[in-house]
Amino acid sequence: MELSDDYYNSISLGYDELYGEEQIQKLDFFLNKLSDLKYKKSSLKILDFGCGSCVAIPYLIDFLSKKSITKIEYVGVDNSKSLIELAKQRLENVIFEIDFSYKLELMDAVEFLNKNKTLNYDIIISLTAIQNFDLENFIEDFLNKINLKKQIILLSILNRSQTIDYIRNFFIDVFEMDSGIKDDYFYNCITDWSQ
Numbered sequence: 001m002e003l004s005d006d007y008y009n010s011i012s013l014g015y016d017e018l019y020g021e022e023q024i025q026k027l028d029f030f031l032n033k034l035s036d037l038k039y040k041k042s043s044l045k046i047l048d049f050g051c052g053s054c055v056a057i058p059y060l061i062d063f064l065s066k067k068s069i070t071k072i073e074y075v076g077v078d079n080s081k082s083l084i085e086l087a088k089q090r091l092e093n094v095i096f097e098i099d100f101s102y103k104l105e106l107m108d109a110v111e112f113l114n115k116n117k118t119l120n121y122d123i124i125i126s127l128t129a130i131q132n133f134d135l136e137n138f139i140e141d142f143l144n145k146i147n148l149k150k151q152i153i154l155l156s157i158l159n160r161s162q163t164i165d166y167i168r169n170f171f172i173d174v175f176e177m178d179s180g181i182k183d184d185y186f187y188n189c190i191t192d193w194s195q
């Protein structure tokens with residue numbers, strides 16, 4: 001099911017109530033995968049495609065801040081004005097024990113890719129968003145710009161989406177994959193993250 005930015009704008013006020021718990025559980029799937037990771041970095045850059053209201057992001061930051069990470073720069077990209085507004089309120093008000101800064105970009109994911117020749121981030125995450133993107137202009141460019149040896153990539157995709165087969169075709173040879181109840185999880189299993 002592809003949902004428009006109008007849809008996300010219209011449900012933005014109830015978004016956390018409708019989907020919050022679910023999105024946190026999806027993040028949890030990835031956090032379990034990251035529990036054995038050897039963290040030698042102290043500062044990280046995170047990119048989040050389709051960040052929405054950032055409902056799960058404080059849990060990600062909290063998890064990383066317990067792993068000797070002392071500084072995080074987060075960039076969230078979304079094309080829903082109201083969800084970006086909610087994200088701003090959340091990130092402005094949450095208190096982390098580390099040096100945390102954020103930037104929220106109100107724009108289409110494809111536009112963000114076009115504007116950025118490289119994706120210079122340590123973690124790239126996207127929770128239940130990519131199925132909505134203009135995939136013909138997103139997927140190949142995205143795959144060309146990531147580096148699986150250096151970056152942690154965590155992507156969950158709604159598996160009842162009409163675009164899931166198209167996405168699986170591209171991602172299945174590139175990432176590890178697990179199927180959950182609602183989402184497929186695509187990720188790379190870096191175990192020694194020391195570069």
Ligand SMILES: C[S@@+](CC[C@H](N)C(=O)[O-])C[C@H]1O[C@@H](n2cnc3c(N)ncnc32)[C@H](O)[C@@H]1O
Nearest residue numbers: 008023050051052078079080108109127129132
């Ligand atoms: C199901 S929500 C998930 C939001 C967030 N990742 C979370 O975990 O709560 C899907 C998000 O994708 C965003 N989105 C949809 N199409 C987009 C596009 N073409 N470019 C950027 N964001 C988009 C929507 O605005 C919405 O915030």
